Amino acid sequence: MMFSSLFLTGVLLQASGGAVTPPAPAKPPADFVVLVAAPVYQPDGAITTETVALPQAGAGLVHLFARRSLCNPAVAGAAEPADALFGWRVASQIVTRSERDVVVSLDWRRLWEDGRRTSAGPGSTVQLTLHPGDRIPLDHITNFKPTQDCRAVGLGLEVRLAQSEMSAPARTAPLPEGATPGGAKPVDAELWFLHTLPSDIQQVVHQTVRLSTEGARFTFAPTAVTTARGEVSVELSGSIDRYRTPTGNEFLLLSLTRRVKGAGLPPEGVAGATSSVIPLPQPNEVLSFEMPGIGRARSGGAGGGGGGGTRAVGGAVASAGAGAGGRQAARPGDRGGVVLAGPAQVAAMLEGHQFSLRLRIVPVPTN
Amino acid sequence: MNSELEIIDALIDGQRVDADAIKHVLADPEGRAYLVDAWLLREAIQEAALHEGEPRASHATAQPAARSATPGRRWLVAAAIVGSLLGGYATGRITGQPASLTVTAPATTAVAQPSPAFPVPAATRVIQLEFHTATTTGGD
Numbered sequence: 001m002m003f004s005s006l007f008l009t010g011v012l013l014q015a016s017g018g019a020v021t022p023p024a025p026a027k028p029p030a031d032f033v034v035l036v037a038a039p040v041y042q043p044d045g046a047i048t049t050e051t052v053a054l055p056q057a058g059a060g061l062v063h064l065f066a067r068r069s070l071c072n073p074a075v076a077g078a079a080e081p082a083d084a085l086f087g088w089r090v091a092s093q094i095v096t097r098s099e100r101d102v103v104v105s106l107d108w109r110r111l112w113e114d115g116r117r118t119s120a121g122p123g124s125t126v127q128l129t130l131h132p133g134d135r136i137p138l139d140h141i142t143n144f145k146p147t148q149d150c151r152a153v154g155l156g157l158e159v160r161l162a163q164s165e166m167s168a169p170a171r172t173a174p175l176p177e178g179a180t181p182g183g184a185k186p187v188d189a190e191l192w193f194l195h196t197l198p199s200d201i202q203q204v205v206h207q208t209v210r211l212s213t214e215g216a217r218f219t220f221a222p223t224a225v226t227t228a229r230g231e232v233s234v235e236l237s238g239s240i241d242r243y244r245t246p247t248g249n250e251f252l253l254l255s256l257t258r259r260v261k262g263a264g265l266p267p268e269g270v271a272g273a274t275s276s277v278i279p280l281p282q283p284n285e286v287l288s289f290e291m292p293g294i295g296r297a298r299s300g301g302a303g304g305g306g307g308g309g310t311r312a313v314g315g316a317v318a319s320a321g322a323g324a325g326g327r328q329a330a331r332p333g334d335r336g337g338v339v340l341a342g343p344a345q346v347a348a349m350l351e352g353h354q355f356s357l358r359l360r361i362v363p364v365p366t367n
Numbered sequence: 368m369n370s371e372l373e374i375i376d377a378l379i380d381g382q383r384v385d386a387d388a389i390k391h392v393l394a395d396p397e398g399r400a401y402l403v404d405a406w407l408l409r410e411a412i413q414e415a416a417l418h419e420g421e422p423r424a425s426h427a428t429a430q431p432a433a434r435s436a437t438p439g440r441r442w443l444v445a446a447a448i449v450g451s452l453l454g455g456y457a458t459g460r461i462t463g464q465p466a467s468l469t470v471t472a473p474a475t476t477a478v479a480q481p482s483p484a485f486p487v488p489a490a491t492r493v494i495q496l497e498f499h500t501a502t503t504t505g506g507d
Contacts, residue, residue, distance in 0.1 A: 040485075048485050048487075050484060050485075059408060060408075061404070061407065061408045067483075071485065072483055072485055073484070073485065074483070074484065077400070077404050078403065078404040078405075078407035078408050079403060079404070079407055080407075091408075186396070186397055190484065192484070192487050194487065204485070204487055206484040206485070206487075208484075210397075212397075256496070256498075258498060271500070272498025272499060272500060273498060273499060273500075274496045274497060274498045274499065276494060276496060278494070281492075284491070285491045285492065286488045286489065286490050286491050286492075287490065287491070287492050287493075287494060288490030288492070288493045288494065289494050289496050290493055290494065290495050290496060291496050291498065292495070292496075292497060292498075358487060358488070358490060360488065362482075364396050364397070364400075366396055
């Protein structure tokens with residue numbers, strides 16, 4: 001055991017030696033994001049999930065926990081939270097990445113139970129090969145004491161793999177005149193991805209993203225949606241870019257891409273993109289970006305509401321074969337065949353389901 | 368990784384760093400947060416290594432006489448340690464694909480939340496979006 005550890009140390013020394021002379025930065029072969037999630041399962045099927053993205057390379061350390069009750073999941077970085085009721089420590093190491101998967105080594109352990117820190121909680125070290133859409137449960141804490149405030153069935157710990165779009169969608173919203181890239185100082189963006197089912201049951205995924213002065217990208221793990229034509233997955237990813245006008249006013253460019261896969265859709269899914277320019281919200285503001293169906297059978301439809309430079313982008317979405325969504329439906333050279341109206345098909349498929357993204361910008365906490 | 372943060376790695380690694388540069392980096396909240404994260408990660412790794420060594424250590428303290436009675440064996444152990452280290456180094460070198468073990472600042476960094484994420488706060492402003500067909504790459 002000791003010698004195998006020393007052997008491993010030797011390997012690590014070699015690897016860390018490589019870090020002294022940093023290799024030329026190589027672009028990851030695919031933009032996969034490993035997410036650790038803590039979903040709270042409610043008896044009626046509602047799910048509220050806290051998530052955190054692991055570092056794209058190298059080692060990482062996060063804590064996922066619940067404070068006050070199982071219904072209040074939260075996340076902390078490497079520093080242990082002081083107010084955890086239940087929770088875990090998750091140390092990670094990205095081993096390899098390829099076009100198809102990510103191999104990640106995880107060392108997870110339940111550190112808090114019923115408000116007490118424990119050294120005897122379940123845990124393990126696992127090496128997982130994750131594919132896009134994978135959802136691997138690691139642990140589950142049953143709620144043995146449901147209360148009026150928290151009737152949850154339990155709190156889980158899961159690993160998920162999401163794939164973000166390789167390039168940002170084309171900007172469709174106009175920027176204020178003279179605006180140049182860059183914000184004043186880093187801030188945090190809290191994002192909630194809400195999915196309201198036809199039954200009015202809501203599933204919510206939350207994550208906090210640090211926005212540098214340039215901005216940041218974000219990705220949510222695929223959400224499973226049961227439709228009349230079968231189960232589909234809805235993937236939402238995007239970016240927030242920051243701009244400043246010559247007068248010092250700051251604006252955010254929110255770009256979103258939503259991709260729907262499954263249920264007879266083309267293998268790469270049907271993607272829709274949009275963007276919106278908004279003034280930098282105050283910390284007490286919560287913006288809700290409401291998303292209708294992924295496309296429209298006829299151009300027009302929902303107009304840009306709200307304020308702050310939002311512009312609806314419609315039209316040209318019903319023609320099958322245009323863009324990623326329709327590649328399989330109509331290829332160049334196809335003549336007269338029956339083609340699938342991808343976006344319209346998806347819009348019909350998702351009828352009754354509502355999606356929205358909520359955004360709150362808060363100052364970076366000082367340690 | 369932000370190149371400015373690399374100096375923190377160097378500091379933690381015990382390397383010589385420019386005092387002004389480290390002051391500059393630590394003046395930034397992001398720099399301070401990174402220092403704490405990197406330090407705690409190192410502590411966690413060291414703690415795990417210590418736990419792994421605990422049973423062996425207690426076994427060793429229980430038999431101090433036996434250890435001191437066989438100096439020749441200690442040389443053998445020392446030689447094995449050096450051999451293991453060199454073997455491991457050579458294997459790592461040959462197998463290539465060095466894994467970066469430096470703590471890299473993630474593109475999206477988890478931070479302590481100033482207010483609870485749940486229940487979801489009510490929207491103060493609603494903005495309607497409309498998707499158009501994406502031409503970005505992605506998916507499978």
